Amino acid sequence: MxxxxxxxxxxxxxxxxxxxxxxxxxxxxxxxxxxxxxxxxxxxxxxxxxxxxxxxxxxxxxxxxxxxxxxxxxxxxxxxSTAMLLWEIDRSLVELTGLYGFERAVRAYRLSLSAVAGLTGLVGALGLSCSFQPRSSLYLAPGDSQSHDILPEFALRRRAELPGHHLDFAALHGTFEIDRAGAILSPGSAEADPxxxxxxxxxxxxxxxxxxxxxxxxxxxxxxxxxxxxxxxxxxxxxxxxxxxxxxxxxxxxxSGLHQVTSTWAMATGPQDPARLWRDRALIWEAGEAYHYLRTTTDGRIIIGGGDEPFDEQDQRLDKAALKHEALRAMLAALWPRASTEAAYAWSGAFGETGDxxxxxxxxxxxxxxxxxxxxxxxxxxxxxxxxxxxxxxxxxxxxxxxxxxxxxxxxxx
Ligand SMILES: Cc1cc2nc3c(=O)[nH]c(=O)nc-3n(C[C@H](O)[C@H](O)[C@H](O)COP(=O)(O)OP(=O)(O)OC[C@H]3O[C@@H](n4cnc5c(N)ncnc54)[C@H](O)[C@@H]3O)c2cc1C
Missing domain, CATH: 3.50.50.60 (FAD/NAD(P)-binding domain)
Incomplete structure (x- = not known):
């Protein structure tokens, strides 16, 4: 397709x-x-x-x-779903501003931020038992970039009065022990069992x-x-x-001419030694087109997803599964070397997206x-x-x- x-x-x-x-x-x-x-x-x-x-x-x-x-x-x-309940949108604020202008782009980000807050309130009010946890998110500069790649995004978010702060290489390494040129650390996201x-x-x-x-x-x-x-x-x-x-x-x-279907792959490790997980179990994702995303579960597993491609029929998705899951393991090992990367669960799914x-x-x-x-x-x-x-x-x-x-x-x- x-x-x-x-x-x-x-x-x-x-x-x-x-x-x-x-x-x-x-x-x-x-x-x-x-x-x-x-x-x-x-x-x-x-x-x-x-x-x-x-x-x-x-x-x-x-x-x-x-x-x-x-x-x-x-x-x-x-x-x-890996059920990372992020308020940050797939399109960065810089990109969305390029498409629709600052005011409309900020409006979308603010609505998304209040949607996660609303969902958090609803789960609490209804007392739903769904492993729901408020989490910060760590938006990493792409692997091959310099720190300044993420600075324009941070500057625009600050202008929009969105929450979060910038971590340069030293601060990111010092706080999260992750080797990337920089990141934006933001409160207000969450995770759940979907x-x-x-x-x-x-x-x-x-x-x-x-x-x-x-x-x-x-x-x-x-x-x-x-x-x-x-x-x-x-x-x-x-x-x-x-x-x-x-x-x-x-x-x-x-x-809608805006819509396309994408395949994405994910795996979950076995429960890790809690001492081997990163700080605050933040939701991690990368800037860039083909990004990876990571979270933990309440029983200490690491979930990593990514490798997105235009959707194809299920047989072809199955053919690609071994390679895709191996690539996710390699990505996990590179990003978080102290993890045990053996997959306890591996799956893929259709992921719809829009151009904007x-x-x-x-x-x-x-x-x-x-x-x-x-x-x-x-x-x-x-x-x-x-x-x-x-x-x-x-x-x-x-x-x-x-x-x-x-x-x-x-x-x-x-
Ligand atoms: C691998 C993967 C990872 C993802 N990770 C995240 C994430 O971290 N965070 C996030 O927010 N989102 C994530 N998503 C996206 C998220 O999972 C979806 O946006 C969401 O689950 C869509 O839910 P839905 O209820 O709209 O659709 P669905 O869950 O697909 O439900 C639609 C239902 O409609 C029913 N149906 C369809 N047609 C008919 C009909 N004619 N009559 C009766 N019933 C019908 C189907 O049986 C189905 O049960 C991910 C998706 C995938 C695949």
Missing amino acids: APDQHLDQDASHGDLREGRPPWPAGTGEGFVAPRESLTCDVAIVGAGITGSLVAEHLSARGLDVVLIDREQASHGSTAA VALATGLADVAAKRRVRLVSGDARDFDATDREVHIGLADGHEIKAGHMVLATGYVMPDFVR GLPLIGPVPGRRRIFAAYGYGGNGITFSFLASRMIGAMIAGETAAWHDDFALDRDKPG
Whole structure:
């Protein structure tokens, strides 16, 4: 599949990911095939992290919600996620400013920062048990660069009054024992077990009477007044609004020229000696196009991911897996030599991105009762939270000028 194309809408979890991530499998409990056609305020198609966040939020707003998935809930891309909940966006502030100007770029960064804060507050308020930990992030200068490569980014973030400070080579080495020309250390990010997070949210929603439906949404028909969703088993769901949270499996009528699907690889080591882990277990990622990302887990494993390439069919992804995982081990050994690099888990998955690093959230053009929430890129989960709040507001008729920054039909930057 070439960039700018989309996964077929019949793509299953098996097409999205392979191998085994370290997250304990959820049960998908509570999702049952409907015995009759249903009516609701909002029908959400897709029960990964995005659909679960939307369901929790809309039910908190008092709406009558149906959450639908055709496979085991939270076991699509969500189960493959390394769940680094970063507020820093795949596109640096310098790059985003180049695309959209300073004001709009800063707005996106600020929204992302408050999305992680919002998610942190939500997990605490609901008491979700999902290995959630607030973390700092360490944004490293690329391996082959001089320290000044990261200074323009730091300067712009300071101008934007975003939190964080610069570490030069000596400070980085002295604090983190990492050999890179420089880094930006920022508070405000977090990590979690993505499966436990998504299933926990769906459980909360179910307790608020959200109906969890096992079904394959096949036909979508929207009028000015309502949306009709035809399930493969013949039942119909009639809703005031529909939210598409189908991950990287987009229905044919949702398309964006900004979108491309990428494959990414990840591995988790066995539990390390805690004394061998880096300071504060910060989330680590690199500046640059083909970056690597690292985090730890509550049981002391190191997760490393990267090696991204344009998506290809699963067989080819499997063929590449051994080489990719070996490259991740080598990268881990180079960056953090005291780690034991034996892989206990190794997996890969489809990772959707947009040309500008911002998600696609909002009404589907020409279908105002259908909203789409595709939380793309390395900030998938952060943007899923943002999507849940935006869509909640939009369904309530609340508008904000910045909503257009994420519109599905926004102009492709030059
Ligand atoms: C290896 C890897 C590492 C990643 N690391 C990070 C990270 O560190 N931080 C981060 O924030 N993000 C990360 N991501 C991205 C993140 O995982 C995704 O953005 C996020 O999981 C997307 O969730 P979702 O709910 O939108 O999609 P999914 O989890 O794919 O859920 C979509 C659901 O929709 C269902 N569905 C689809 N079509 C239909 C239909 N017609 N009818 C009924 N159900 C349907 C599917 O069965 C599926 O369960 C990573 C992704 C990968 C692959």
